[in-house]
Amino acid sequence: MSLTYALITGIVAIGLIIVLIARFNINSLLVLFGVAIALLLAAGDTPAQAVASFQHGAGNALGSIGFLLAFGTMFGKLIAQSGAADTVALSVMARCGARNLHWAMAGIGMIVGLPIFFDVGFILLAPLAFIAAQESRKPVLFAILPLMASLSIAHAVMPPHPAIMQAIGIYHANLLENIALGLLIMVPTAIISGPLFTQFIMRHIGPIDTSPMEAEFLSRTALPIHPSLGRSLLCILLPFLLIGCGQMLTNLSTQGWLHMLGQFLGETNVSLIISLMVTVLLLCLPNGMTTRQIAHALHTCLAPTGFVILLVGAGGGFGQAVIDSGISRTLTTAALSAHVPPLLLAYLSAVIVRLATGSATVATGTAANLLAPAMAEMHGVSPELLVLATGAGSIAFGPVNDPVFWQLKEYLGLSLSQTFIVWSGTETLISVIILLFTLGLSIL
Template sequence: MTPLFILAVGAAAIVAVILLIARFRFEPTLTLFGVAIAVGLAVGHAPTQAVSSFEAGAGHTLGHIAFIIAFGTMLGRMITESGAAQAIARTLIRLFGPRNIHWAMMLIGLVVGLPIFFDVGFVLLAPLAFVAARAARQPILLAALPLASGLSVVHALLPPHPAIMVAVQAYHARVGLVLLLGGIIAVPTAILTGPVFARFVAGRMKVHGVSSLEAQVLDTQVARAEPPVWLALLAVLMPVLLILAGLVLGGLFPTGMGHRVGELLGSTDIALALSVGFACVALGHARGLNSKAMSAHLHDCLAPIAFLVLLIGAGGGFGRALIDAGVSDVLTGLARHWHMPILLMAWGLAALVRLATGSATVAMSTAAALLAPMAQQAGVVSPEAMVLATGAGSVAFGPVTDPGFWQIKEYLGLSMGQTLLTWSVIETAIALLALAGASLFQYLAA
């Protein structure tokens, strides 16, 4: 198979997914499965190998995210059932005003997104966005898009995200300086791609109806007193606090019981499960819900996420099919042989791997591993700028190969075209603005 043929297969697969779902209204899960199998067969894989590739990608993705979504949905249900989301939403509206709710959601995304992955943060905070938008009588896009933008910006640019730390180590960059420079880039980037863009698009794009997840949150009727705001915020931030505590303990105790406790608390699944337990006790029982009622709420809230979980798994399987077909390797090889500035090469390579695989983490770690030796030989390139450029490219495009694309689509009840015009535009804008910031720092450092 020639590299050109493999690239053509990958491009045709992505176009086919978009057209079949957006234009011809094919069922998304079946479409992703069918196109993934077609990719494998086109590059010479046996049918069993093509199916195994899809299953491996779907299994890997679901192994990471399925219980995160489940536990996050349970936590969101307890937060809404107890009135905690309403208490936080009213406080935000009082502080920022109903017309400025998009600024509040951006700040929440930036803060909460620091220690946790995008998918975890969005699952955790989406109920808050739903309630805040309704209470402020604003379109859901005005609350949800700034939240998602803030989460994505810190995922791409700021430690302690694992992919950023891989890039920091590969380029031998200074963590403190990456944090400082990344923060300087992150704030204006989040403003432009979050509140500014959301204000522009919310009045021009009509979301028809509400998603099943949004309806589940908004249909919750709380006939009891709301908890104090500090307790509501503690329940929302509990996963973040546990993960941060795990990171601190892991750093303070390299071995022994302290390190094990740090690993336990630092696990996203465990942090979310413990947070659900905390919410049940602190919010549920305290607000008058008995164990039977809480168990029913936790059970019922899982039904609407079944399709979402399958769709995200199918997106992971599709991305794996492209990787196993050799698309990622071909793009990586081409990027290394392009004669371009190494900072732009880092961005471009990460962006291409992101487009082919859908994973920002894979894109960042792949590009950093390949370009670190070249960056060290060049000598004049700021390692911190390389980290930021690689991180910028890792979120480019918001492609259909990214499970997060389908997460945004289903949570917000968007069509395929609307998701491309909102989420994909936001991700690409983040990538370009962050690249511009990294290039500026490289110019000043030279």
């Protein structure tokens, strides 16, 4: 596939998605499937190969996030229904004030985002953000946008996220230096792209309708007993604590029962199931919820997630179509053959893979592997800064083949144009800020 043909095909495919959904209001699932199949047919695949490629990508996306969405929604519903989210939200309001909610959510996102994937952190903390926004009488984006910005920044530059750890290993960078540099960059980037960007966005985004997901979390029955702050925090943080504990045990022991226990606790779905059971025992039953009410809450909360899960799968299917069509390989090869400075080359390579695959994790690992053979010729370039530049590029643009794009759209009830502003705009801003800080550090 020629570079020109790859560029034209990719631009037309993304343009079709935008026009068909935003202008003609065609169902997103139908558009993603249809454009993906057309893209593969244009690349020379047979209809059977095109459908198989889409199914493969959709299956991979659903396999990694489908049950996470379901279990995370169930956990969030119990946290909301039991009154724990209200208790924590009111505590945050009392300490920070409603005017500083965006700063508080940015801080929570940075802390939680250090050991936790973006997807997990967002799904589990979204109910808290919804309720905090309601309690403070602020728009939901006032709480959500700083939270997701901080989670995304941590995913891009901070160990022990797997993609960053992989890049550190490939570039032979120093882990402690990368942790220090990541922290140095994360805080100012979170301030600019979180609270400050939120205040700017709120004046330009327009009205946002209450999404089915938000309505589900906000529809809770008043209980006779309110849970204590300690129990509420314990249950809300329990999935993160279990995952972190699992990672620690896995790193401490390479084999034996401790290693197996670490793998068990570190598995996200397992930690969510354990957290669900603990929440029932510590919050729901003591606070007056009957087993019938608990079962009803767990059953009904899954209804709004059905379309979200299907859209996530469709986004993964479209991403796989971009890869299998050869667009990804053509653009990446062109970037590597261009004569650009090493840090910019690392950034641009990750950007291209991100646009082609939709995955930040894949973009970091792939770009690092592509550049590693050329490191011997990159005299005077810090491997730690290469890690940061690659991580910055890996989250650029928040493209439509990123399943999170569609997840956020449905979670927040955004239009397509609003999703581009909120998600794609935030991701691009974060990416550019991290790159500028990285280039500044290279000068110093």
